[in-house]
Amino acid sequence: MNAYVTLLINESYVPGALVLAKALRNNGTKFKLAILLDTSTVSAYSQNLIKELYDDIIEINDDKIFMPVDLVTRKLGRPQLAVTLTKILIWQLVQYKHIIYLDADTVPLKSLDHLFERFASQKPTEVVASPDIGWPDVFNSGFMVIKPDPSVYAFIKNYSEQGEMVSYDGADQGLLNEVFHLQDHEGYNWIRLPFVYNMTPSTLYQNSPAIERFLYDIHLVHFVGAIKPWLYGSQTGTMFHDMWWKIFNDNFLEVDRVKLLSQKPKDGLNLKSSSGSTFTDTTSIASAFSALNVEEAAKVFPWEHRDPVSATRVFDLT
Template sequence: MLTTGISGLCLLRIDSLSPEIVTLDRNATTATTATNKTPTSLRIGDQNETPVSLQPKDQYKTPTSLQIEDQNTTSTSLQIEDQDKTQILDQDKTSANLRIGDQDNTPHQKRQVDQKRFAYFFYVTSNTYACAAIQFIHHLVNDLQMNSSRIDVVVMHTIHANAPLLHKLQDRYHVRTILVDSVKADATEPTWRESLTKLRAFQDWGYDRVVFFDADAVPMANLDHLFDLPPATLYAPTAYWLEQPFFASTLLVIEPSDEIFNDMIRWARERGPAAGFDMDILNTYFANSVRYLPGVYTVLNSDFRRAPTEKSTLFDTTAELKEKTRLVHFSCKPDGSYGKPWNWPSHDLSLLDGARFDPLFRQLFVEYWHGEQELCAS
């Protein structure tokens, strides 16, 4: 099993950034910027590794990887939550809500009349993550002025996300919601246990390309340009804090395919616990085909638990990293241990060393807690 040890992540607010791809060599400590240019130095996975892509004999079979066999047999690390096997139903158009059960009989989803070619995708498996998605989408729509005439916003959710929060997404931000069965791994930490549900973003929901985000992150700049990258099954940012080559799964640029999704689930189930979690599975399965985005597209917030003048992992100073960051992902608590903003219930940051840490480390925890009240509770 691969190791995906994670340091903490922080949120950064950066305004008025021009759309650009910052290219980064896997061994480099600095990045070069190509503003308004087609990326020319995106890396492709290690071509010397054994391919794990679809075999020709599998490409035209009816997908079977979502079928649940005897749940009393020896478990693997991957399960599909057993809900009723309702086929997809187009519900009231005002709700833009779809239901998905067993995918085996519906390998391709028809595009709705008003559906666009591109979509930002999220998944939520609890009310906590539904609130996080609301805040992320609020940034996309209101702060960063995403192109809503060109791009849909879609939230896949399980039965554990309650209706009022889903209605906020639909009514305020015109989000399409899709009820799905969760894909679970053997893990005690809730964050990891249902993280494999994100793999459903690879299913064909009728979009030519989707940009997937973990909900517990914050965008720092408009990311619409990711839809215009050259054709590829998967783009993902370098996980610069790990031994390379390895990519992060907080942001994924995907060309959806039911065949790939079902083959990936089958592949993971065959390997059981050894397959690991979402980041491990994706890195192994797409080792030969992934194209790497620079690390600034997923920045660990532990890099901001230091003074602005201190050297960062990617740049000469933390201040420069802050300027270049495109997305940050919450995974460290104020004390530096693993966790999310909602794992710090006191909302007390008085013990933080304000002179030592970048002010944004404190500011963005406060911003998240404010969003819980203003966007989720109201």
């Protein structure tokens, strides 16, 4: 039995986990959806919504794993990421033969089911993942294909306890890259997927020409960083944030949306877009992006919106 698995360890990521599940369902997955859930930090209301969408709820209240908070704070400035090391629990989920792990701030635009067959012969000591943006040459741990194995879990856990240098960023991505890629651990290996399987729209590389050229190759969008779509509001002027809000608005009742966003911006409740679109294939993606006006959303970054100015000083270099 194969499964998609995500991790939810606080209330603030509930909207993301719900949209992730809806996107997977809309794309027609035939596999189970499972969630590692800290029920002590997620409200009963949110848990009921989660149970409607996820097949397996795996409570991790007493099983969470932390990197040293001071280390994550010093290296990344985000102490809340210390608990993300909990995601290594996926290697313990031996009830599943094969797992596609997804962070709760990801949204698949196409079915990912083919990856289970494509990597059917994958070894437990191998991780399938896309490269992170820019340098260094490492993989992003927000989307991974893995085979559970208790011995691999034990190896990762033991390695994580050997001091500061086990993670270059102080968090799970640094640790997992050290284990599977950067250090010479016999048999441990990173199998590289193209960047379009884990596209991060908030980075320098994702300029408008690249988006225009590779738009319909994108399998998954990953909203990295501290600002998530459900915190940002809907009217951001970027197609991918608007896409997230469309899935949220089309698939959840207004009473649930209001409740989920009661402490967050609510303007996304009024996003106007055609209903009924799923992101199942290139046709539906094209239709959805057409409704969102891709050309108007081509300027992704704040510095791309500056008004043109004339030069104040000219040098003659001849």
